Structure formats: structure tokens, C-alpha cells
Amino acid sequence: MTATDPGLHGSHTAHGTCHHDCPDSCGWQVTVTDGVAVQLRGNPAHPYSAGELCPKVNRFLDRVYSPDRITTPLRRVGAKGEGRFEPIGWDEALAEIAARFGEIVATDGPGAILPFISAGNQSALAMLFPERFWNRLGAIELTGALCGAVAGAGTASTLGSGRALDPTELRHSKLILLWGTNTRLTNRHLWPTIEAARADGAQVVVIDPVRTITADSADWFVQPLPGTDVALALAMMHVLVRDRLVDTEWVQAHTIGFDELAAHVAEWTPERAAATCGVPVADIERLANLYGTIRPVAIRTLIGAEHHEHGAMFFRAISCLPALVGAWRDRGGGYARSVGVWSEALVDGLRLMRPALRPAPRRELPMVRLAEVLDPAFTPPVRALFVIGGNPLVVVPNAEGVRRGLERADLFTVVHEQFLTDTARYADLVLPATTQIESLDVVPAWGHLWLGWNEPAIAPVGEAVSNSELHRRLARAMGFTEPELHADDEAILREAMPDVDLDELRRTGWVRAPYPEDGRPYPDGGFPTPSGKVELLSARLAAQGHPALPTHLAARESLGGDPELAARFPFALLTPKQHTRFLNSSYSQLPKHGPLEDGPYVEMVAADADRLGVIDGQCVVVHNDRAELELPVRISTRLRPGVVAIPWGWWGRHHPDGRTANALTNDTITDWGGGVSYSDTLVAIRPR
Numbered sequence: 024m025t026a027t028d029p030g031l032h033g034s035h036t037a038h039g040t041c042h043h044d045c046p047d048s049c050g051w052q053v054t055v056t057d058g059v060a061v062q063l064r065g066n067p068a069h070p071y072s073a074g075e076l077c078p079k080v081n082r083f084l085d086r087v088y089s090p091d092r093i094t095t096p097l098r099r100v101g102a103k104g105e106g107r108f109e110p111i112g113w114d115e116a117l118a119e120i121a122a123r124f125g126e127i128v129a130t131d132g133p134g135a136i137l138p139f140i141s142a143g144n145q146s147a148l149a150m151l152f153p154e155r156f157w158n159r160l161g162a163i164e165l166t167g168a169l170c171g172a173v174a175g176a177g178t179a180s181t182l183g184s185g186r187a188l189d190p191t192e193l194r195h196s197k198l199i200l201l202w203g204t205n206t207r208l209t210n211r212h213l214w215p216t217i218e219a220a221r222a223d224g225a226q227v228v229v230i231d232p233v234r235t236i237t238a239d240s241a242d243w244f245v246q247p248l249p250g251t252d253v254a255l256a257l258a259m260m261h262v263l264v265r266d267r268l269v270d271t272e273w274v275q276a277h278t279i280g281f282d283e284l285a286a287h288v289a290e291w292t293p294e295r296a297a298a299t300c301g302v303p304v305a306d307i308e309r310l311a312n313l314y315g316t317i318r319p320v321a322i323r324t325l326i327g328a329e330h331h332e333h334g335a336m337f338f339r340a341i342s343c344l345p346a347l348v349g350a351w352r353d354r355g356g357g358y359a360r361s362v363g364v365w366s367e368a369l370v371d372g373l374r375l376m377r378p379a380l381r382p383a384p385r386r387e388l389p390m391v392r393l394a395e396v397l398d399p400a401f402t403p404p405v406r407a408l409f410v411i412g413g414n415p416l417v418v419v420p421n422a423e424g425v426r427r428g429l430e431r432a433d434l435f436t437v438v439h440e441q442f443l444t445d446t447a448r449y450a451d452l453v454l455p456a457t458t459q460i461e462s463l464d465v466v467p468a469w470g471h472l473w474l475g476w477n478e479p480a481i482a483p484v485g486e487a488v489s490n491s492e493l494h495r496r497l498a499r500a501m502g503f504t505e506p507e508l509h510a511d512d513e514a515i516l517r518e519a520m521p522d523v524d525l526d527e528l529r530r531t532g533w534v535r536a537p538y539p540e541d542g543r544p545y546p547d548g549g550f551p552t553p554s555g556k557v558e559l560l561s562a563r564l565a566a567q568g569h570p571a572l573p574t575h576l577a578a579r580e581s582l583g584g585d586p587e588l589a590a591r592f593p594f595a596l597l598t599p600k601q602h603t604r605f606l607n608s609s610y611s612q613l614p615k616h617g618p619l620e621d622g623p624y625v626e627m628v629a630a631d632a633d634r635l636g637v638i639d640g641q642c643v644v645v646h647n648d649r650a651e652l653e654l655p656v657r658i659s660t661r662l663r664p665g666v667v668a669i670p671w672g673w674w675g676r677h678h679p680d681g682r683t684a685n686a687l688t689n690d691t692i693t694d695w696g697g698g699v700s701y702s703d704t705l706v707a708i709r710p711r
């Protein structure tokens with residue numbers, strides 16, 4: 024049996040890797056009988072996930088064989104958004120796409136065609152090979168990202184790259200700060216490592232604006248107001264300098280700008296920070312003292328904290344802390360975030376994407392401003408939208424703006440999907456997409472160092488095709504003859520992974536990205552900055568118009584920002600991930616997922632409910648200048664007064680008025696990194 028020829032008769036087991044937008048990239052095994060996948064379970068031999076999947080993927084076969092799967096190309100026959108389609112053949116669908124693209128290229132140029140490729144499938148072929156076709160076409164290139172780009176950019180501004188600690192090295196830590204990350208929910212396979220460190224005496228502190236399930240499991244929980252973490256970090260630096268807890272030898276050898284930073288943080292007394300972030304002075308003193316006196320000490324963060332107007336500044340600030348205490352000296356010391364940068368040594372992204380195929384530089388537009396980009400008044404206009412691996416109407420901020428764009432009669436929209444999502448309902452054509460067990464790929468993880476093989480276990484369901492096959496078909500339909508647009512999956516992977524023995528990878532199921540054997544990425548400095556040192560003071564940032572030193576800045580749309588806005592909309596809105604059975608907007612529509620989760624609702628503390636004159640379960644209207652939505656109140660103790668939360672991931676059909684949490688969220692672009700300020704959103708609330 025070959026990789027692309029899953030057996031139709033008899034029984035076999037195929038090894039695969041979870042493709043979801045999740046740091047854990049678990050290994051799985053699929054048992055197939057007579058061409059039908061009958062069991063999918065965690066691979067007990069996987070070096071990171073060790074046989075455990077999660078509640079959403081434990082039922083993955085429900086998704087594969089759902090009666091709601093799209094199994095043929097569909098053409099819209101109703102109004103946009105109505106969701107009425109008729110099946111058509113692939114040839115017909117491709118001919119229509121080629122004809123419409125041809126017309127648009129002739130009249131407006133390829134810069135009027137927008138591919139929106141999101142993280143629905145994070146495998147290498149699925150995410151990167153499509154870029155060959157879009158490069159050849161010369162279509163719009165979306166810059167930035169909804170998640171991840173800001174964390175990397177903020178870290179790189181201080182350390183020189185996004186490269187940081189392998190999170191499994193937390194096993195050696197004695198103090199672990201989980202800062203803005205809900206590990207037990209969104210990075211569950213790291214938790215046993217943290218528990219093992221605790222068993223050896225490590226303390227775990229969670230810093231988060233929401234009392235999450237991870238906070239409930241910590242030794243200590245610190246709850247700053249949203250968007251004030253930099254103030255907290257500056258006050259920690261103040262105490263470290265004041266109390267002579269700085270590792271002066273390491274700082275002198277491996278940093279630049281310490282004197283300027285020390286003078287800068289002299290103003291950030293714990294008293295001043297307490298007034299900004301709402302954390303008591305004694306707690307700030309204690310946090311800084313723990314940080315400065317326990318070794319090895321590590322900060323663990325992921326994505327959540329980047330969703331602020333000054334999100335990159337947060338990652339810059341916390342990248343400075345390990346340098347001050349010389350944490351990088353120790354095994355288990357430093358700062359752990361995404362490890363995707365280490366995996367880049369295994370998969371050459373440029374070989375997958377082939378930017379040399381571009382006939383000319385592509386027009387660049389920001390991903391997070393999709394609502395503006397699709398607006399009828401946007402010039403030059405976008406005439407076609409092609410969505411791959413995404414449900415932007417649910418996951419993009421300012422979602423009602425996106426909806427107005429999708430409603431445009433003159434916007435030709437194609438969606439490649441497994442289900443008729445909120446976005447797909449607005450498409451002119453919907454094309455059937457395979458699931459992960461139907462296609463060959465490799466999955467570079469960003470939560471651990473193991474790149475996983477993914478063998479197709481079954482033939483594609485119906486007429487579904489993978490992202491790579493879709494783009495080969497698009498290239499044929501457009502008459503593009505460059506051989507690299509038509510290469511088969513295995514040949515593409517062999518070429519993009521020159522240092523990996525693909526046959527061995529297929530046999531073993533995973534390969535580990537190169538990482539220092541003693542676990543310490545920077546024991547003796549060697550940071551890839553221009554100076555070779557941790558840049559506490561950054562001339563590069565100053566040249567780009569940013570503060571040269573880590574600086575707390577209040578977002579315009581925050582309780583400490585524009586007073587006029589805060590008076591009109593007195594609540595800070597968070598839209599956290601909260602469900603065990605959802606993955607972003609995936610799964611919420613499936614019978615054994617969404618209906619088993621409570622919601623949607625707006626969560627607030629009792630004092631705020633009293634202030635509003637509402638009670639638990641009562642329906643209220645949550646609104647701002649972008650939209651309004653009706654939701655029942657959920658009273659909890661997880662938030663601070665003045666902060667409310669709507670869990671995200673629900674589709675419009677689950678909300679009473681068809682609008683989702685992202686109808687309200689802020690699409691301001693972050694300070695740098697091209698991310699989004701979801702968590703700098705202000706709302707008002709009134710009883711319905």
C-alpha cells in the first residue's frame with residue numbers, strides 16, 4: 024500500500040498527526056476496516072501526547088462521517104447568506120472559477136483577488152503549498168495574522184528571533200509563571216510536565232485577567248486588569264533593580280541598555296503599577312521577589328496576551344525579565360513560547376511557497392482588517408475572495424463588517440470547506456475539503472519539538488480534495504504550466520525537507536527539531552540581534568517609531584484609554600476560549616460538541632450584574648459602535664468588576680440574533696507584528 028492509496032479491503036492502521044490550530048500536535052492512530060475508519064485514538068508511543076487526544080478530537084470520526092459533510096462542489100442558488108446550494112461537478116466549478124478570475128485579472132488585475140488562508144489545517148502542505156498558485160497568479164497577499172505573529176515579533180525585537188525555551192524544559196524549573204495562557208485548556212499535554220516539576224518542588228503562578236481552570240490549579244493566581252501586564256512587568260523590574268536581585272554579571276555580558284532600563288523602571292513603583300493593573304502592592308512585591316530569588320525560573324506564555332493594541336510590547340517586556348535575573352543560565356530557566364521557530368530547520372517554507380513564481384510584487388493587505396478590505400468603498404476594490412481553512416465570519420474581528428462585505432453582489436466568493444459554515448453560506452461556490460485522515464501531510468508543531476507524519480488513512484470522502492490537490496486543479500484550470508504547480512505531495516515534501524529522511528519519518532511517525540542538548544538555548548548569550556545581546560534598549564524599535572524601552576501604553580479602546588469612549592462603553596470585553604469540545608470555530612455545530620457546552624452567554628461578576636439591575640439568566644443587550652447582540656447573563660467569580668466575557672467559537676446559528684462575539688471585537692492592528700486587538704474591546708450592556 025502506498026501513502027496515497029489507502030486500502031479499500033481488509034484492515035490496517037495508519038499513523039497521523041492532529042492538524043488543528045493547537046500547540047499540542049498530538050499523534051494518533053486510525054484503524055481502517057474495508058476502507059472505513061472505525062477508530063481514531065491517541066498514539067501511546069507519541070513522545071509528547073503519549074496516547075491522549077482531547078474531548079474534541081476523541082470524536083473526530085463523527086466529523087469525518089458527519090451527514091452534514093460537503094461531499095461535492097456546490098453552487099449557490101439562494102441569496103447570499105441564505106445557505107441554499109445545488110451540487111455541481113468539479114469541472115464546472117473549476118471552469119467558473121477560471122472564467123471569473125480571468126475576467127477580474129483582465130479588468131482589475133490579480134491584485135483584486137484575495138485568498139484568505141487560515142489555520143484550519145496547520146499541516147505544511149495544507150498551509151504553504153497553496154501559496155505557489157497564488158504567487159503565480161499574483162493575487163493579494165494578506166499580511167500579519169489573527170494569532171501568533173505578534174508574539175514572535177515582540178520577542179524578536181528583544182531576543183533577535185522568536186526562538187525561546189522548549190516548554191518541556193519546564194520540567195527542570197522551580198518557579199513557573201504561566202502568563203496569559205490557559206495551559207490546562209489550550210495546551211493540555213504540557214500540564215503533566217508542569218505537574219512533574221511541581222512534584223519536585225516547583226511553584227506555579229498564573230497571571231491572567233480571567234480565573235481560568237489553570238488558575239484554579241495554580242499555587243497562586245494574580246489577576247491584572249486586561250491590557251495592563253506591561254505595567255506589572257515594569258514594576259517587577261523595578262523591584263529586581265531596587266532590591267539588587269539583578270544578575271549583574273550576566274546582564275553586563277549579554278544585554279545592552281541596562282542602565283537606561285533601570286532609570287526607566289525607577290518610576291514604575293509597585294504603587295504606581297498597582298493603580299494601573301489593579302494588583303495589590305504586596306502581591307507585586309511578592310511576585311518580583313519570587314522571580315528574583317528562585318532558580319531555575321521560567322515564564323511560559325503563548326498567544327492570548329498578544330490580542331491587544333500593544334500586544335507586541337507585552338512580549339518585548341516579558342522577554343526582558345529572564346535577562347535581568349540571568350535565567351537563561353539554568354536548565355529550566357528562561358522564557359517559553361511557541362517553538363515553531365525551531366521546527367523551521369526541518370521544513371523549508373520558501374521551497375513550499377515558491378515566491379519566485381510571482382510575476383510582480385503582490386499587493387499586501389492586513390488580514391485583521393478584513394472588514395475594511397471587503398467594504399464596498401475600499402479602493403482599489405477586492406473583486407474575489409477565496410477562503411481556505413477558515414471561517415472568517417466567526418473568527419475575524421468586527422465580524423458584522425465582514426458580513427457586509429460578504430453580502431456584496433459584486434464579490435465573487437469561493438470557500439473550500441468540510442461544512443457549510445457561516446462564511447460558506449455567503450459563497451458563490453463551495454468546494455469540498457478533505458479531513459486530516461484523508462490526505463498526506465506533515466505537521467510542524469509549535470508547542471513541542473516533534474514534527475509529525477500524517478498518512479492518509481482513508482480515501483477522500485465523496486469528491487473532497489486536499490488543499491494541495493485543490494491548488495493543482497486550480498493551476499490546471501488557469502492554464503498554468505509551471506511544473507512546480509503540479510508536483511505530487513510526496514515529491515513536494517521531499518524537496519521541502521532536504522535534511523529529513525522521509526521514509527524514516529513515515530516509518531517512525533515523528534522527527535525532533537534540532538535543539539541544544541543541554542536544554543539551554545542561550546546559556547552563554549549569542550542572541551541573534553544586531554548586537555548579539557538581549558536588547559533591553561532597542562534602537563531598531565526607536566527607528567520604527569516605537570519606544571526604545573519596554574513601555575506601558577493604554578490602548579485607545581480600554582478602560583484606561585480614551586475617557587470619552589470608556590464613559591460610553593464602561594465594560595472591558597474579553598472573548599476567551601472556554602470550551603473543551605471546540606477548536607476555535609470548529610466542532611460547535613456537531614451534535615456531540617456544541618450542544619454539550621453551555622452558551623453562548625455574557626459572563627460578569629455579581630457586583631456588575633447588580634449595577635446593571637440584571638440577574639443570572641436574564642437576557643441583556645451587549646453593544647458598542649460596531650454591533651449589538653443579545654445574550655443571557657452568566658454570573659461568575661472568574662472576572663474582575665468592570666470586565667465581562669463572551670466565550671467565542673459559536674456560530675451565528677447558536678446566537679439568538681445570528682451575530683457572534685466577534686461582531687463586537689476591535690480590529691485595530693497591533694503595535695507591530697500585524698495582529699489584532701480583540702481584547703481591547705469596550706462595550707455597554709443594557710437589559711433587553
Ligand code: SF4
Nearest residue numbers: 041045048049077080
Ligand atoms: S486539538 Fe490539540 S489537544 Fe486535541 S488532539 Fe488535536 S493537537 Fe491534541
